[in-house]
Amino acid sequence: MMRVNEENRSRPNAGATEPYSIFDKRQKALIVFIAATAATFSGFASNIYFPALATVASDLDVTSELINLTVTSYLIFQGIAPSIWGPLSDAKGRRVAYCCTFLVFLGACVGLAETWNYTTLVILRSLQSSGSASTISVGSGVIGDITSPEERGGYMGFFQAGLLAPVAVGPVIGGAIAASLGWRAIFWFLTIYSGAFLVLLIISLPETLRSIVGNGGARPSNPIAKYPLNFYQKTTKVKFTSQVEPIKATEKAKIDVTGPIRILFSKQATPLVVFVAIYHAVWQMSITSMAVLFQNGYNLSEAQIGFTFVANGAGSIIGTLITGKILDVEYGRAKADHAPALSQNGSEAGIEQSQENNLSFPLEKARLRLLPILALLQCMSILTFGWTIQYRVHIAVPITTTFITGWTAVSIISIVTTYLIDVFTEQKAASSASLNLARCLLAAGATSIVTPMTRAVGTGWTFAIAVAVQLVALIGVGIQQRFGCKWRVAAEKAKRQADLET
Template structure:
């Protein structure tokens, strides 16, 4: 049974003194343990001995001179991360990180980190201690490895080089690094770890001890280090017992802990190099879930008994939640509740209380990365995963404190809630249009006019649906989203009341135009809100949610309209819309914050007037509780407020950067609207359905459209990331930043959806023409809706990406073009069908759609070039 020891043993570390035979002969000794190479070749190993003074304490005292013998042959380690992400970390320098903010390294942090790492590289020579990422049992026989022993020897040469010897020493270090890198894949577990640590120490020695002109090789050295770190990680970073919250084998823990500490040191050194070169550096998200450095008691335990006892206490301390993870030292996620923050604070406090010098250094650097440590110690706020309570006499925040603003203060749940609100608001345009379709024959009969004339009210509605957002979009981009929403809903409410009381055809046409003016802009304003609060990488998914909301009325609007018209009369439709609009307006006023970046920045800028101030102030209060160290943006930081420009959407409409794709979408939208508009009349004349059953036939179209927009949102995000990875590979080859081709990233699958819409419209037209079973045209409308909304989601996201600062006006421009085209198509649809039949009528329409595909070719080929020309012109 092993006897516990209170302190670690002495560890033999090479000193300046040669062995006795080499010293007597006055020749150079390579000081290899246990016998130098010269004595071994001469067969005098029995005489090869080092003076007692060469044995140094590792910074600890021991009652025994030799450490225990450990068996590192069988280790129970697993890899819990993707090691390839460690290898490819350097690629992030060549592409903008859309999901992270680059870490900021103030000069004091850089200086602090530089001092610490320099001390690590020379600690064996100057202090007689190993760097705190090398465990002392790695240098205890029989675990001692040649790469690390040679490294510690060469470190002494770098500390006190002879005059004029620096080039030779530098070349020696480089040759040793090249040898280690060429052989590391063939090493065993312990030798690979030693080679990685040695290579890291060599890189730091070169950085801290040689001229700037010789540091050009460090970039390649860092790439090699990441390759070696990938292999080290692949062989395991965590013991299986650690994952199960039980005590691991001591040898396994030593190796896992040394690996983790070495990799953390490599990341810090990489950050130091990036800060020196002015390059961005990001959180090591690829290490998420890896344990943070262990306690001082565990790392410095001298024998198995002492370590086992310490680890039992360690398990009891951390409980079922397990030890602290490295990602718990990162900034607090915005979606964290107060309880989550308190739990994080408590865990970090437990961890800090038992740290050694390495853990303390890591905690200090992570705390100071984007905030000053002084402020962390004095002020009560959240910094990198912890909450500190401020003392009563705390001083105000220093003006020089560095604070990085997030793109938006809204957490993901808050963003989702806001998008649900604007999606619901956008449904009014669809409800007012689709709820009307089943009652068209009934309205014509009640007002004593033909169905063709009532169809013209659909045409007039679509004309103003295209024109109104041009006005409201400009107001929303200048005066704010909330005030524009309030105005549009008041107009819509008044129009619905007037329509419910209309008595003649002329009034019906006029007030339908007014209703369209009030409802149509909600789509453009909603797109603007999404552009305000989302980044490009996440925008596709959120646009999918938004577009899905638009399709609820497409699916259920005709059903509701048909039911109301059959039971209460067609006027009940507009009373229903009036009540719905009034109730929702109250909800919107209470819960929707102002988001226009020209007014509130990322949401943190306080507003003065009552309409914009609430409920934004409540969201700002929640954000300050999550991140009270982050001051609000200042008005001086905001982009200049734009004057109201009612021609803004027209300017976008004629902008060559988007003309081809908007024209393409307009043709396909027109074809979709034609199929919806003629559906009620053809179902009544062909199959003899009443209003209620006609309303049910619209469900398939709406469901298909919902499926399309939700799935396309996911596809858009996937495509963007796929193109981003390809650009990263190209950047790695060329060594330069490669811009992401927006046209390819957003429009890659446009051909699939175009083909689906063309085929489904052909089936729809000819099935009605030949009077086949009712199920066939209904199923065809499902695929038509799916394809049409997939195309619309793609183009909407693309246009917001091209005009992020004019998102509402850009959406209004697209809406204007497609609605005017749709109005023309629906006006001509019934006369054409009556003249040549539904089959040939839709065949003619499909021919136009196929020709319009040429516009996509133009957009993909020239869009990027046109955007580049516009940037150069600016």
């Protein structure tokens, strides 16, 4: 029998009678809070370290270029690791993936707190990234599990806002800790934080993977997938019956480690992924260079440098919250405009028509319309950032531009992540991992060359060149808006045909 895509259950006129998720608003809020807090570790481990870069270089007697390579190595593994953990969470469950990643992160933090060697620092930062970066892709999978497309943008906005809190407060905490206790104390802080949160996660987060628990009504047999507070799950006000049949004991979910790569190079994703990767890379170039540029140009201390990152973090949080709500409004408008007239008699023809309607839903219109505006705003802010620093304009001006850059960069990532989850409904974490892979690997290369570039051509021209590349990348958005629906329909029909043949 033809398998109906799980997203179609929640789309207009799909004919579903059961709720997409049994979790009510308060339960969803708790789950999103836990997932967002888990995702903060990737940001904390990255941003808390920035104010101490110059101090670490001096302490280990290496150049700033070599210390920047610790940022580069972190970004490389931040891109690679989710390609393993994401498919694991899509196959074995979100809780299993979370437990494994946090154990890796915890061990790396202890090692970093005790390291006195540059090579060890690079290796352990890579390991730390492998443990923390995947919390974002796994968390994106959790949001996709419990939210229907109509509400997904808003919840994704809350998720992104929560995980971006470290962008605002991480550098402040890092600067204060490094100035008072030394840079190694930063990693002891992360050790304590991650250990305490791992206990909270094990106790409080339910399994959400739909192939294991359906809409939340099924009870997992895997002991790791169970959680002590599952009685809270039973207090839902939503009436439900089991939405999907439990996986048979003889079946083994396969971990598809090539899934993120296939998604990365698929027509439904490639134009947008390249676009996001470039904009994210330029954003990371500006963040990574801030500490050195502000220290050299404005003679700031470590603690003062930490506070300069607040505007970037605040813009990231505020922007993604607002953008998430706008996404829900845009989806609602597209849904109302679509409003097909379908057969109401429950006949096979009516069901087929409903499925065809779901395939042709104008998802690109609902999700991607904001991207060109956000992209142009980011280009303007990056250009202003570079030239105002070069000409030593009052520091308030470049700091203000980082607020706009943070707003636009993270909103772009949030929009595209939501879109990919909508498209690749059975590989939610893997789709997020594919985006993460591209943007982090490109950012790794960009951060490794930003310092040599600023020395060679100046800060202004460095970011002017970056903006030129961004403008070219905007073509990818136009391609996706023009051909995305056609590609989605063709891919889904091919998938259905393959299901029929098997």
